Amino acid sequence: MYRFLLSRxxxxxxxxxxxxxxxxxELGFWQLHRHESRVAHNELISSSLRARPVPFDRLSSPGHGPAEDEQFRTAKATGRYDTGxxxxxxxxxxxxxxxIGYxxxxxxxxxxxxxxxVNRGWIEAGGDLTRFPDVPAxxxxxxTVTGRVMADETSEASGIKDKRGLxxxxxxxxxxRQQAATLDRPVLRGYLQLTSTSPKPAGGQPERIPEPDHSSIGAHMAYAVQWWLFAAGVPVGWVILVRRERRDRAEASGTGSAAAAATAKGGETGVTGGSDEAGSGDDPENAAPSTPPAGIPSSAD
Structure with a gap:
C-alpha cells in the first residue's frame, strides 16, 4: 500500500x-536569542539613562574603557576645549x-x-568634502559637559571601514586610541556624547544627537514563532502528500482494473456470439428443410 515511499x-x-x-x-531559537538580546540591550540603555550622573574618569581611564554595562550612562567632565x-x-x-554630514x-x-x-553633535557636510568644514566654536x-558614555568605535563592531588618506x-x-596618537597627553578611553553644557554656549552649536532608541524590540519574536510553525508544518505537509499520493495511486489502479475487466468481458461476449451462430447452422434440427429427393411428391403437388 505504501511501497511507493521506498522510491527514490x-x-x-x-x-x-x-x-x-x-x-x-534552530533558526527559531536564533531569532529568540536576538529578541532576548534586544530586550536586554533596551533595559541597559533605559537603566543607564535613568542613573545619576557620575564623573567620567570614574568609568574610564587612559588604559581601560568603560565597562559594557556602563555604556549610555550619564557622566560629567570639566575642562577646556582644545579646538586645535x-x-x-x-x-x-x-x-x-x-x-549625511559630520x-x-x-x-x-x-x-x-x-x-x-566629546562628540559635540552633527553638522552638514557642505559642498567641498576635501576641506575642513565650518564648525561652530x-x-x-x-x-562642565554632561553626556552619554560611549565605547570606542571599531570597524569590527560598527561595520565602518577605517579609510586612510583622508x-x-x-x-x-x-x-x-587613534586620537591619542595626535595628542601629546593621556586620553581617557571611550568618549562622551554631549547632552548639555554649563555654562550654556551663547552662539549656535552642532545639532545634538538624540538618545538611542530603547523602546523598539523588532520582530525577532514573530520570526521565531514563524520558523517553529514552519518546522511543525513539515511533517503535516509530508502526511498530506503521502495520503494524496496513495489516493491517486488507488484511483489509478481502480480505473485500470475496471478498464481491464471491461475489455475482458467484451472479448468473452464476442466469442460466445460467434459460436452460437455457427452452431445454429450446423444443427440438423435447426437446419432448413432441403429439397425432397426425386420420386417423392412435394406438398405442393
Whole structure:
C-alpha cells in the first residue's frame, strides 16, 4: 500500500523534510536569542539613562574603557576645549537619519592634563568634502559637559571601514586610541556624547544627537514563532502528500482494473456470439428443410 515511499523520489523528499525540521527549529531559537538580546540591550540603555550622573574618569581611564554595562550612562567632565585638535567624523547622519554630514569631535582637557573626547553633535557636510568644514566654536574657558558614555568605535563592531588618506582632521571612527596618537597627553578611553553644557554656549552649536532608541524590540519574536510553525508544518505537509499520493495511486489502479475487466468481458461476449451462430447452422434440427429427393411428391403437388 505504501511501497511507493521506498522510491527514490520519496526517499529524497523524506530526507529533505527530516533535515529541514531541526534547521528551522534552530533558526527559531536564533531569532529568540536576538529578541532576548534586544530586550536586554533596551533595559541597559533605559537603566543607564535613568542613573545619576557620575564623573567620567570614574568609568574610564587612559588604559581601560568603560565597562559594557556602563555604556549610555550619564557622566560629567570639566575642562577646556582644545579646538586645535578638533576633528570631524565623516559620513554620519543627522537626527532625521537621512542627511549625511559630520560629527564634531573635540578634546576636553581636564585639570590633570588628561583629555576626554566629546562628540559635540552633527553638522552638514557642505559642498567641498576635501576641506575642513565650518564648525561652530565651542564655549571658551572652563566648562562642565554632561553626556552619554560611549565605547570606542571599531570597524569590527560598527561595520565602518577605517579609510586612510583622508583630508586633514577628518576621520572615519570615534576612537580614543587613534586620537591619542595626535595628542601629546593621556586620553581617557571611550568618549562622551554631549547632552548639555554649563555654562550654556551663547552662539549656535552642532545639532545634538538624540538618545538611542530603547523602546523598539523588532520582530525577532514573530520570526521565531514563524520558523517553529514552519518546522511543525513539515511533517503535516509530508502526511498530506503521502495520503494524496496513495489516493491517486488507488484511483489509478481502480480505473485500470475496471478498464481491464471491461475489455475482458467484451472479448468473452464476442466469442460466445460467434459460436452460437455457427452452431445454429450446423444443427440438423435447426437446419432448413432441403429439397425432397426425386420420386417423392412435394406438398405442393
Amino acid at each position: 523520489q520519496w526517499v529524497i523528499l523524506t530526507l529533505l523534510g527530516l533535515a529541514l525540521i531541526p534547521a528551522m527549529i 585638535h578638533e576633528v570631524v567624523v565623516r559620513q554620519r547622519t543627522g537626527a532625521d537619519e537621512k542627511s 560629527f564634531v569631535l573635540t578634546p576636553l582637557i581636564q585639570d590633570d592634563g588628561s583629555a576626554v573626547l 565651542p564655549p571658551r574657558g572652563k566648562v 583630508p586633514p582632521r577628518q576621520v572615519m571612527l570615534i576612537n580614543s
